[in-house]
Amino acid sequence: MCVIGAGLIGGSLMRAADKAGRAVWGTSASEETAAEARADGFDVGTDTDAALRRAVEADALVVLAVPLPALDGVLRRVDAVAPTCRLTDAVSVKVAVADAVARFAPRARYVGGHPMAGTAESGWGAGNAGLFVDAAWVAAADDGTDLDVWADVAELAWSCGSRVVPAASDEHDLAVARVSHLPHLLAAVLAAVGAGGDDDLPLALAASSFADGTRVAGTRPELVLAMCEGNRDALLAAVDDALGRLGAMRGALASTGGLAATVRAGHEGRLRWAAARDPQPVRVRRGRTTPTELREIGRRGDAVVGWA
Amino acid sequence: MCVIGAGLIGGSLMRAADKAGRAVWGTSASEETAAEARADGFDVGTDTDAALRRAVEADALVVLAVPLPALDGVLRRVDAVAPTCRLTDAVSVKVAVADAVARFAPRARYVGGHPMAGTAESGWGAGNAGLFVDAAWVAAADDGTDLDVWADVAELAWSCGSRVVPAASDEHDLAVARVSHLPHLLAAVLAAVGAGGDDDLPLALAASSFADGTRVAGTRPELVLAMCEGNRDALLAAVDDALGRLGAMRGALASTGGLAATVRAGHEGRLRWAAARDPQPVRVRRGRTTPTELREIGRRGDAVVGWA
Incomplete structure (x- = not known):
């Protein structure tokens, strides 16, 4: 070989x-x-x-x-x-x-x-x-x-x-956009929002949910950029899916104050992932x-x- | 007491x-x-x-x-x-x-x-x-x-x-919206996107970035809803911040294909958080x-x- x-x-x-x-x-x-x-x-x-x-x-x-x-x-x-x-x-x-x-x-x-x-x-x-x-x-x-x-x-x-x-090659690229590349972008957004206030109070109050959600934002930016920018078309589809869900959630929060659809869909997704751990x-x-x-x-x- | x-x-x-x-x-x-x-x-x-x-x-x-x-x-x-x-x-x-x-x-x-x-x-x-x-x-x-x-x-x-x-009470609520409540919502969105395809290929390819980014989506939905819905106004501000950053990133990815601003801001945020670990x-x-x-x-x- x-x-x-x-x-x-x-x-x-x-x-x-x-x-x-x-x-x-x-x-x-x-x-x-x-x-x-x-x-x-x-x-x-x-x-x-x-x-x-x-x-x-x-x-x-x-x-x-x-x-x-x-x-x-x-x-x-x-x-x-x-x-x-x-x-x-x-x-x-x-x-x-x-x-x-x-x-x-x-x-x-x-x-x-x-x-x-x-x-x-x-x-x-x-x-x-x-x-x-x-x-x-x-x-x-x-x-x-x-x-x-x-x-x-x-x-x-x-x-x-x-x-x-x-x-299939194209299905692989769409899949990794969803589960490998999008996590890096959402982690980057979360880290920027947490650190984006006028002061350090949010960071002082950050606990494990923030630590876990931003872990991969600690990766060297060059590695993340090479990975994500190389998968542009598939990543756009994944980002649009995330933006659509986040926008719908924003609408529900502003109008009825309800987050149940978002939170339950996320919980079900996590359970599906956990079940998929055992192929x-x-x-x-x-x-x-x-x-x-x-x-x-x-x-x-x-x-x-x-x-x- | x-x-x-x-x-x-x-x-x-x-x-x-x-x-x-x-x-x-x-x-x-x-x-x-x-x-x-x-x-x-x-x-x-x-x-x-x-x-x-x-x-x-x-x-x-x-x-x-x-x-x-x-x-x-x-x-x-x-x-x-x-x-x-x-x-x-x-x-x-x-x-x-x-x-x-x-x-x-x-x-x-x-x-x-x-x-x-x-x-x-x-x-x-x-x-x-x-x-x-x-x-x-x-x-x-x-x-x-x-x-x-x-x-x-x-x-x-x-x-x-x-x-x-x-x-201050209001600054506390804004801070926890950013670092405690938003992480739950982004985790829910990520878990839903990962599990939202037509098949289980994405979940089969999910690795540690997805596992960490969705961990808190495993929390019982009632607990998350009680926490997040009770902080509606502050959470709206945090969600809008995230949506703005994600939308700007989407625009950059679609036009120039560049993600450097997003990824670098996230990396800096994570480093600021790490430095804040030592109050x-x-x-x-x-x-x-x-x-x-x-x-x-x-x-x-x-x-x-x-x-x-």
Whole structure:
């Protein structure tokens, strides 16, 4: 398996796959990072072309774990050196990556991936083999998906300790807008309102509801911006949903003073989330279960854990 | 000290004051609750008039710890039996309680209070002597506040392990709207958006940002409604602030795609909150420091911890 990028995600992937007994090599754009990885015993250089050629020889899966701004350049190398390779990625938003692949490496056998794990840290040193344990790992299941490469992605996820959630690329982006990106924006708004008074009395009276509701506003702004701004269209839909609900609540509070509809809908949503904590484990037929069937598993909130 | 109400807050107050060596008696509207309290060794009956008469004889502080709907009735008994007693309360919103006191027990020497502590539980059995330890306890410092009774309230808070945050009643209500009530409404909106899609894919992909951002949506809706609906005017101002920020963000996302202003303001707010975790301890002169001076302490985010 060939991993392009040796930061938090790429570095954790290499460690987890190595621990699972897979042959792993990779590259980093930074000689310093590559040296760190080599010092930890990993086969990591800075020559992307050489790493990709080796993937072609071994018919190995190539995993892109680079920041979004670096993606197009790497895809151009894929198209030049390993044009029909088995390809997946661990970059968060799926439609944008799929579009870039279609443009810059259109012959690649690409299946999008998104391990739902991370920390506030970054870099090779922050990685660890356990990062993906018990996480959901999205494997894109669009019409026309190459089911042989989809199986490679699923097996990689399982070897890292994750469960596989199949999803259409666009449905993935809408879903993470609702549950990963919107939380950051609402936390930012709440933190700004709490700190936005004329004095510090509100902050002096803030207790656990404010602490929890603003926790992710403590994330480095660059990370939040990269994540949210890359998912603009889907995020607009999620923000509009939130604005609609907040506006309706504002109207009810101003007219009748009643908040029951808002509070009860939120309580039911939280209970639904709590129930969804326990996904049904599903087994599918390797290379045979269709993208349509796979997507239905993710829509039910369930996860693929192995082959039937 | 006479505590009217023996639920979570009243019951915890009795235990904490008793532990601090104070003479405490109380009442409950429920014979069952009173019996529970007596079984735990507390002097709790159901005869409010008798408890209030005893407060008159001892010139003791009367603490109201009843639900808002029961307040007017209790204040009528105060006016009938202990019309000029030293009076405070532990009911959350301060303007509403001050208005009720002015209407139903206008001769009482009333100073509003609000210990910023609680759990999702209720009832005598849920109470404990440590509930208020390290909490902020608001003691209302309005123009004309009776500084002798203010000192009683401060000493009660200190004996329960709390620090005292002086605040004008209306500023308290605006502050808690921002940092206690708005978080519940934003959590409800986020939970509803996450669970509001056509399927369970978003919930299957929800991670810690969603879990934290919706935690208080798990609170029993009746508790949230009682808290938020009782603070309607102040809450409208907080909701409008949030709506304005969210709407501006929506506009920026749709036009330039940029979220930097929102995310950075949120990050700064969270850092300001973190810095405010460490209030400066202030000592004031008993019965001499004026309400204006006291309010400034709270506005700075500091707290009163003893007499100078």
